Amino acid sequence: MPLLAKRLDLIQPSPSVSAMNRAKTLAAAGEDICNMAAGEPDFPTPPHIVEAAARAMRDGATRYTATDGTAALKNAIAAKFERENHLAVTTANISVASGAKQIIYNAFTCTINAGDEVIVPAPYWVSYPDIVKLNGGVPVFVTAPAEQRFKMTQQQLADALTPRTKWLVLNSPNNPSGAIYSEGELRGFAQVLRDHPQVHVMTDDIYEHLIYDGLVHSTFAHVNPDLADRTLTINGVSKTYAMTGFRIGYASGPVELIKAMEKLQSQSTSNPAAVSQAAAVAALNGPLSFFAEWRNAYKMRRDRVVALLHGKAGLDCPTPDGAFYAYVSCATQIGKTTLGGKLIKDDSDFVMYLLDDFKVATVQGAAYGISPAFRISFATSMDVIEKACHRIIHACKALR
Ligand SMILES: Cc1ncc(COP(=O)(O)O)c(C=O)c1O
Known part of the structure; x- marks a missing residue:
């Protein structure tokens, strides 16, 4: 064997x-x-964040925490979503994991049954399709070449949807192309999705602050509030705060999914590292100047x-x-x-x-x-x- x-x-x-x-x-x-x-x-990593981590360790942040994030971090995340993304969420909508990658892993593992399809516009970040496959799902690629400025069109989305579609993955700004979906484009996708109530939207906004030339980041759930209850809005401290080694990612989404992710995490990592969570609180509550x-x-x-x-x-x-x-x-x-x-x-x-x-x-x-x-x-x-x-x-x- x-x-x-x-x-x-x-x-x-x-x-x-x-x-x-x-x-x-x-x-x-x-x-x-x-x-x-x-x-x-x-x-x-900015010194005030490193200092906060050191202080937290001295103050006893050396033990298990609540499974999907401390109350202090969830409050900081809820405040961040409201301040920066205009999302009105409560801590019951929030999940914290060891990196945005684990959030994605948790979300797909909790929701994908064999044969379920996940629409992934290409070019895509390398981990989406493999996490889908590991869970028995089928990534459905939509090719968005340079001639389309690496962006999927509304028509392409409509053509890719089937009764088996469970998720649409949106990553803006995109790794590897840097492409950014405008507010209008996000509204266009929502218009298509309204006819497909079984489809959820995973928006990976981890590069939201890395935007040039006066462009702005739009958050799918803010632009399309009627779809907020089927959107998982993912973010993390890795890229904005240069905290890749702390391994903290987070998301807001429907309570049913957030609870399922907590259950899964209770049988995997138990909780994100206590000291990293304290550092993330300092990052999110601190200056972004x-x-x-x-x-x-x-x-x-x-x-x-x-x-x-x-x-x-x-x-x-x-x-x-x-x-x-x-x-x-x-x-x-x-x-x-x-x-x-x-x-x-x-x-x-x-x-x-x-x-x-x-x-x-x-x-x-x-x-x-x-x-x-x-x-x-x-x-x-x-x-x-x-x-x-x-x-x-x-x-x-x-x-x-
Ligand atoms: C698009 C995208 N999402 C998620 C991640 C993972 O981030 P984290 O360090 O929070 O796991 C990365 C890291 O490269 C990324 O490029």
Whole structure:
């Protein structure tokens, strides 16, 4: 009898986590790696949050807490949803987990039966389809290419819906493309969904503050209040507050679902780490003024990446509206051969070539559902960006 369960064959290790780990291992071995694979802010966690965590530990935040979040954190989250997203929610609507990823995991595990469909617009964050599959569901991909500015249309949504559709996943700003749905587009999706009362909406808003050029973030449940009772609004402290290692994500949604997620979590992690919850309270109740400087830095880096790559050596790098990734088409590089005689068959080959021959770590588009492309994270210093982009151009020019 094999040790491992069959369902594990349904999923892959997270490609972005793998790429980041590979880059870190090579760098630790002394290689001069430009790491453009990381999905986390390079800024340090703001000191007032770190201080609050240290203080909380000294004050006894070292024990189990309530299963899906302390009262203090749930209150801070309810206040945040009201202040920033104009959602009127009570603590009964709120769930806290060890990262937004666990929130997504909990929500799908609590709701998906074998064969249930989940609409996932592509390009998508790598974990949605695999968590759906692990739970016996079927991801239904809707392709939203660069020509559509990486955004699903209302008609595409209407065409993808079936009586088996359980969830629609919306991620705005999007990882990996940076695409942002406007208020009007969110209203359009709601118009379609009103005829399909069995469909719930999972909106992953984790990059909500990473928006450039004066664009604004719209929250689905605020824009479409009549659908709020079938929307799970997901967020977390990882990206906004540079707190990836604290592992705190949260959501607001219908009480029935929130309670089910609590039940599931009581049999998995018991609760998110007490000290991390205390740090998240300090983050959400504290100032966000520091973020203007971060956003400005990300914007300058974004502009530099686009200036260095777009239209150069056959690359197509559309300007992302949000998040800290650029999704670059490498279509013109496919079918070419490296100096060492290796054929670049697809974007996975291209990304391996960038890493092996030019020491630049990126992630292949195949992981995100739109190929041939690669994802660059610009959550890194301007020096690394300059060096990496020059290496990428050099790599493209060296192909025959
Ligand atoms: C779109 C998206 N959602 C969720 C997450 C997970 O965030 P967390 O650190 O809260 O688990 C990420 C992390 O990369 C992400 O890009």
